[in-house]
Amino acid sequence: MKKALYLAAAVCMTACGTATHPGHALLDRAAFDTEVDGAPVGLYTLTNDAGFDVQITNYGARVVSILTPDRNGDVADVAVGCESIDRYLNEADARFSGPVVGRFANRIAQGRFSLDGEEYRLPQNDNGQSLHGGVKGLDSRVWTVDTHSANSVSMYYVSPDGEEGYPGELTVKVTYTVTDDNALRIDYAATADRTTVVNLSNHSLFNLGGEGSGSVLGHELRIAASATTPVDNVLIPTGTIAPVDGTPFDFRTPTPIGARIEADDEQLRNGHGYDHNWVLDDTTGEVRLVASLYDPASGRKMEILTDQPGLQFYSGNFFNDSSRGKFDRMIGYRGAVALETQNFPDAPNQPAFPSCVLRPGETYTQTCIYRFSVCPQE
Numbered sequence: 001m002k003k004a005l006y007l008a009a010a011v012c013m014t015a016c017g018t019a020t021h022p023g024h025a026l027l028d029r030a031a032f033d034t035e036v037d038g039a040p041v042g043l044y045t046l047t048n049d050a051g052f053d054v055q056i057t058n059y060g061a062r063v064v065s066i067l068t069p070d071r072n073g074d075v076a077d078v079a080v081g082c083e084s085i086d087r088y089l090n091e092a093d094a095r096f097s098g099p100v101v102g103r104f105a106n107r108i109a110q111g112r113f114s115l116d117g118e119e120y121r122l123p124q125n126d127n128g129q130s131l132h133g134g135v136k137g138l139d140s141r142v143w144t145v146d147t148h149s150a151n152s153v154s155m156y157y158v159s160p161d162g163e164e165g166y167p168g169e170l171t172v173k174v175t176y177t178v179t180d181d182n183a184l185r186i187d188y189a190a191t192a193d194r195t196t197v198v199n200l201s202n203h204s205l206f207n208l209g210g211e212g213s214g215s216v217l218g219h220e221l222r223i224a225a226s227a228t229t230p231v232d233n234v235l236i237p238t239g240t241i242a243p244v245d246g247t248p249f250d251f252r253t254p255t256p257i258g259a260r261i262e263a264d265d266e267q268l269r270n271g272h273g274y275d276h277n278w279v280l281d282d283t284t285g286e287v288r289l290v291a292s293l294y295d296p297a298s299g300r301k302m303e304i305l306t307d308q309p310g311l312q313f314y315s316g317n318f319f320n321d322s323s324r325g326k327f328d329r330m331i332g333y334r335g336a337v338a339l340e341t342q343n344f345p346d347a348p349n350q351p352a353f354p355s356c357v358l359r360p361g362e363t364y365t366q367t368c369i370y371r372f373s374v375c376p377q378e
Contacts, residue, residue, distance in 0.1 A: 024076045024210060027065055027326070031084035032057050039142035041085055044153045046178040051075075052372065054176065054184050058155050059088060060099035060139040061174050063204045065326075066184065068372045071299030076210030078300065078372075080336045083326040093323055096203045099139035100174055100188075101132040103159060103166045104356070105201035106277070106312060106345040109236045113348035115167065115357070116195055122165035127234045132203070134164035138172065139203070152177040161194065168194030170358075183371035190364040197356045198364050199343040205316070205336040208295035208302060212329025216316060216337050217258025220294045223251040223311060225278035229344055229353075233270050237346050237353075241279055249276065254294065257315055257337070273317035273334070277345050283309045287367050291339060299376065305369040306341035309354045314338040341368040 032043035036059055043064065046054045055065040066079040080097045088094050111122040111130035122130040132139065143155040154175040161169045170192045177185040188200045207216050228249050229237040244250040248260035248268060261273050268274070280290050291304040291311060304311070316334040323331040347356040358364050 024067065026053060026067065027055055027083055031086075032059075034085055036085070036089065036142050039144070041142055042145070044145070044148055046151050046153060046176060046184075048151055048178050048180055048182065050180070050182060052178060052182040054178050056153055056176050057085065057088075058143045058145050059085060060141065061143045061155055061157070062088075062097070062099035062139065063176075063184070063202065064098060066204075066370075066372075068182070068300060069374065071374050071376060076213070076298070077326065078206055078208050078210060078302075080205035080207070080211055080325045080331060095139060096132065096205075097325075098202070098204045100172075100200060101203045101340075102138045102172070102198065102200040103133050103164065103170060104130070104197055104199045104348070105132055105203075105340065105342045106199065107131050107236055109346050109349050111165070113197065115197065115348070118167075120165055120167060129234055129236060130165075137164060138200075143174075146173070151179075166196055168192040168196040170196060170198065172200065174200075181371060182373065183369050186368045186370075188364070188366040190358065191360075191362070192358050193360055195357065195359045197348045198358045199347065199356050200364070200366060201312070201340040201342040202368060203338055203340060204370070205338050206293065206302065207331075207336045208293060208300040209298050211325040212331060212335070214332065215258070215334050216295075217256065217261065217334055218296065219257050219337070220254040220296065221251050221257050221291070221313070221337075222254045223278050223291045223313065224281045224289070225311065226252070226281055227279040228267075229277045229279060229310075230267055231270055231276060231345075235271065235275060235345075237277070237344065237350060239350055239352065244278075249274075249278075251278075251291075254292070257334075261315060261334075271317065274313050274315040275317060276313060277342075278311045278313060279344075280306075280309055280311055287369065290341070293337070293339065294375065299374045301373045301375055303369075303371040303373070304339055304341065305367075305371065307367050308341040308343065310342050310344045312338065312340040312342060312345070314340070341366070
């Protein structure tokens with residue numbers, strides 16, 4: 001039985017009960033128990049003794065639900081998702097709610113790149129660019145579950161040579177772990193039998209007020225980054241590194257997302273808001289704290305830790321009144337954000353960006369941690 005109190009894991013966290021708001025409860029496993037493309041799909045619940053719960057499905061290796069309390073002890077699901085596998089399969093808007101994206105997360109210009117003197121062409125599924133691995137990326141594949149325990153699940157997918165235009169057979173493994181300090185840890189590993197490119201990320205969409213609770217413009221965001229990679233009008237990096245000083249992109253101190261999102265700024269116009277890569281400070285290859293998101297209304301706080309050089313911040317610019325989460329909860333315009341740890345967009349075509357090349361005998365690894373806590377009333 002879970003503890004009646006949510007144990008403090010950070011200085012600002014307060015003990016609180018685990019009462020659950022109606023509709024914000026663990027999802028039914030039966031709604032995910034099926035086969036897709038002849039492979040079994042299921043729903044896996046991860047938990048710790050403090051009552052922090054995460055649910056994962058092996059369809060797209062995706063985060064479906066994250067249940068965590070506010071400062072009053074009321075639990076809400078802070079991840080946008082669907083309550084059944086049928087919706088993920090049949091609703092296009094659900095595609096990028098929570099999955100692992102790749103083989104190359106983010107965009108590749110014109111769906112093409114050259115590697116060792118050979119040009120490769122990928123599906124152009126976003127304004128003439130290739131986005132998140134193409135038409136049927138890792139998010140739309142059934143992964144094989146390797147191990148599952150009370151607080152962890154590991155799964156893998158073998159992407160054949162040529163899938164979505166990428167060279168080489170790529171074996172990808174992801175492990176989700178719920179830790180004692182109320183964090184969701186995501187560890188990736190990948191190997192290939194031919195030289196290829198790889199950039200993996202998780203595309204969870206968060207609203208710390210709870211899924212469907214309204215706009216996130218009042219959430220306070222901090223990103224430990226002194227620069228961004230500016231983009232053109234189809235969101236491909238120009239190749240320059242631009243300082244954030246004096247711009248709406250300076251989140252080095254906690255700032256409400258909505259404070260400058262409507263500023264007269266070319267980059268904000270290009271992204272229809274924030275949809276950009278931040279060049280993270282202190283990139284040493286070690287896992288470190290790079291960002292935090294805080295909802296003053298609920299008191300929930302999420303910290304992001306990673307070993308990656310970039311963080312893509314997307315401010316929910318394309319949600320609208322028809323966007324729905326679980327149980328028909330309306331998401332609405334700017335009703336959730338993505339904070340994706342990864343390499344830089346279009347890295348295969350940008351020699352000055354960190355390398356995304358993976359060669360036989362090498363192993364790609366990445367760690368991302370989303371750590372949750374609660375702050376008292378200010």
